[in-house]
Amino acid sequence: MSCPMKDFDINGVRKDRVVTTSNGYQLNAPFATQRIGEHGPLLLQDNALLDNLAHFNRERIPERNPHAHGSGAFGYFEVTHDITDICGSAMFDTIGKKTKCVTRFSTVGGEKGSADTVRDPRGFATKFYTEEGNLDWVYNATPIFFIRDPSKFPAFIHTQKRNPQTNLKDADMFWDFLTTPSNQVAIHQLCILFSDRGIPKSYRNMDGFSGHAYKWSNKKGEWHYVQVHLKTDQGIKCYTSEEAAIIAGRDPDICHRDLFENIEKGNAPSWTVYIQTMTEEESKHLPFSVFDLTKVWPKAQFPLRPVGKLVLNENPQNFFAQIEQAAFAPSNTVPYQEASADPVLQGRLFAYADAQRHRIGPNYNQVPVNCPLSKGFFNPLIRDGAMNVNGNFGSESNYYNTNSKYEFLEQSRPIQEHQEIWNGPAVPYEWVTSSGDIDFIQATTLYRKVLSKQDGAQARLAHNVAIHAANCKSTDLQKKVVDMFSRVDEQLGNDIRTEISAINSSNGKPKL
Numbered sequence: 106m107s108c109p110m111k112d113f114d115i116n117g118v119r120k121d122r123v124v125t126t127s128n129g130y131q132l133n134a135p136f137a138t139q140r141i142g143e144h145g146p147l148l149l150q151d152n153a154l155l156d157n158l159a160h161f162n163r164e165r166i167p168e169r170n171p172h173a174h175g176s177g178a179f180g181y182f183e184v185t186h187d188i189t190d191i192c193g194s195a196m197f198d199t200i201g202k203k204t205k206c207v208t209r210f211s212t213v214g215g216e217k218g219s220a221d222t223v224r225d226p227r228g229f230a231t232k233f234y235t236e237e238g239n240l241d242w243v244y245n246a247t248p249i250f251f252i253r254d255p256s257k258f259p260a261f262i263h264t265q266k267r268n269p270q271t272n273l274k275d276a277d278m279f280w281d282f283l284t285t286p287s288n289q290v291a292i293h294q295l296c297i298l299f300s301d302r303g304i305p306k307s308y309r310n311m312d313g314f315s316g317h318a319y320k321w322s323n324k325k326g327e328w329h330y331v332q333v334h335l336k337t338d339q340g341i342k343c344y345t346s347e348e349a350a351i352i353a354g355r356d357p358d359i360c361h362r363d364l365f366e367n368i369e370k371g372n373a374p375s376w377t378v379y380i381q382t383m384t385e386e387e388s389k390h391l392p393f394s395v396f397d398l399t400k401v402w403p404k405a406q407f408p409l410r411p412v413g414k415l416v417l418n419e420n421p422q423n424f425f426a427q428i429e430q431a432a433f434a435p436s437n438t439v440p441y442q443e444a445s446a447d448p449v450l451q452g453r454l455f456a457y458a459d460a461q462r463h464r465i466g467p468n469y470n471q472v473p474v475n476c477p478l479s480k481g482f483f484n485p486l487i488r489d490g491a492m493n494v495n496g497n498f499g500s501e502s503n504y505y506n507t508n509s510k511y512e513f514l515e516q517s518r519p520i521q522e523h524q525e526i527w528n529g530p531a532v533p534y535e536w537v538t539s540s541g542d543i544d545f546i547q548a549t550t551l552y553r554k555v556l557s558k559q560d561g562a563q564a565r566l567a568h569n570v571a572i573h574a575a576n577c578k579s580t581d582l583q584k585k586v587v588d589m590f591s592r593v594d595e596q597l598g599n600d601i602r603t604e605i606s607a608i609n610s611s612n613g614k615p616k617l
């Protein structure tokens with residue numbers, strides 16, 4: 106038996122607007138509670154009251170851990186350039202083709218209600234409802250990342266959250282993890298995080314990056330490593346640390362408001378989508394591993410090639426249903442777009458769907474925002490579980506019954522030739538910071554060649570690190586911060602030391 110949905114709109118609002126309890130019994134006096142006399146004790150038989158109070162207690166689902174705080178909108182991706190020599194996915198097959206999508210922007214370390222203007226990387230996750238299934242690009246607004254071993258992710262995120270005893274954000278935890286020699290591979294990401302780009306003015310004013318190398322192939326079976334860049338058409342705009350601190354108090358939801366209100370008034374933000382491509386042969390001659398997402402691919406050698414536009418032009422009708430319950434995962438992919446062997450990406454292939462089974466429930470893909478729109482899903486083995494609401498495939502057998510007809514479509518893609526060949530003993534391996542300054546080179550280039558061209562940007566990087574690290578209780582730790590940034594450039598280390606020392610003096614702490 107199915108619900109009489111004809112009497113409801115698509116959001117579940119009853120068309121005659123008669124209000125009922127959740128079992129459909131009409132509510133006559135919404136605030137009257139059954140009781141003995143006017144002021145006597147209440148009666149357990151009052152289902153309307155129990156329904157109301159009990160459901161309220163169950164309104165919250167666990168917030169994401171990490172990326173709890175975020176905003177989102179719907180829109181479309183439009184192909185503007187032919188890249189069928191690189192990728193055979195149907196979403197790219199025709200110039201002008203549009204694919205519906207939903208994007209969620211987020212901060213990383215803060216709780217669901219935390220301020221928009223914190224210094225923290227921003228998430229930029231998009232789900233494309235393609236005709237070949239849902240494809241998720243779960244990206245950040247920085248081109249690189251802090252770690253290159255997935256095993257370090259929980260510890261790293263813990264250091265961005267609250268101290269287990271004080272329940273406070275803790276600069277000592279933050280810098281202790283990041284200055285640990287084996288973790289200093291984060292230096293490049295730290296230089297971006299503490300640069301002018303560390304606090305975007307709005308979600309509309311920042312870029313998105315795949316960070317990882319992905320592996321895309323064409324219909325001939327040829328493949329490339331690919332990085333995706335989404336460049337904002339609104340221009341990059343950011344806050345200084347001081348501006349951000351004031352706004353965090355005055356209007357903590359400023360980025361959320363900015364996104365919603367701009368879309369509401371028809372000012373749809375857009376991003377131009379580019380790819381960088383690399384052959385397997387080229388990857389063998391890189392000074393770093395193609396699977397190391399702490400490194401950028403030099404644009405002179407791997408130029409940006411335009412692909413299309415991402416446009417966000419539709420606000421959600423209901424934040425919880427469409428954004429809080431949205432489930433993005435790098436493992437949600439479509440033909441011709443594969444994960445590479447990057448170990449962090451491989452770890453992520455497990456982590457997201459696992460988090461969503463816990464956060465939303467095992468049938469999270471039945472929530473409308475997560476359903477594959479084009480053909481839905483049918484698999485008689487994926488059955489039952491909490492909150493199964495799609496009819497559960499009715500009387501279909503729950504195994505591949507030999508008397509039933511199933512269509513297993515033949516893979517029409519050519520087998521990729523010249524595959525990567527993996528060979529070696531199964532050994533435990535920790536990809537620690539490399540000896541020498543190899544992992545510092547790109548950070549040094551950023552400091553000396555890029556920030557030097559922007560008036561005062563080097564000094565602001567030093568200032569932003571110093572005012573954060575000055576919060577460390579331990580001066581030994583502050584010295585480690587200075588030593589680490591001195592490896593990027595001595596001037597940077599000196600500037601940080603001078604400012605931390607000045608702040609320490611005014612707080613009655615020793616100079617460095």
Ligand code: HEM
Nearest residue numbers: 169171172209228229230244245250255258316452456460
């Ligand atoms: C080993 C490394 C990583 C692990 C284990 C990991 C794990 C997670 C988990 C469990 C969530 C919450 C998912 C949910 O509850 O729906 C999440 C969210 C997210 N992660 Fe990661 N992550 C890793 C690295 C990265 C990297 C490198 C990027 C970007 C390149 C990234 C981008 C995001 C984004 C954008 C979200 C928020 C998605 C949304 O808006 O729902 N993560 N991550």
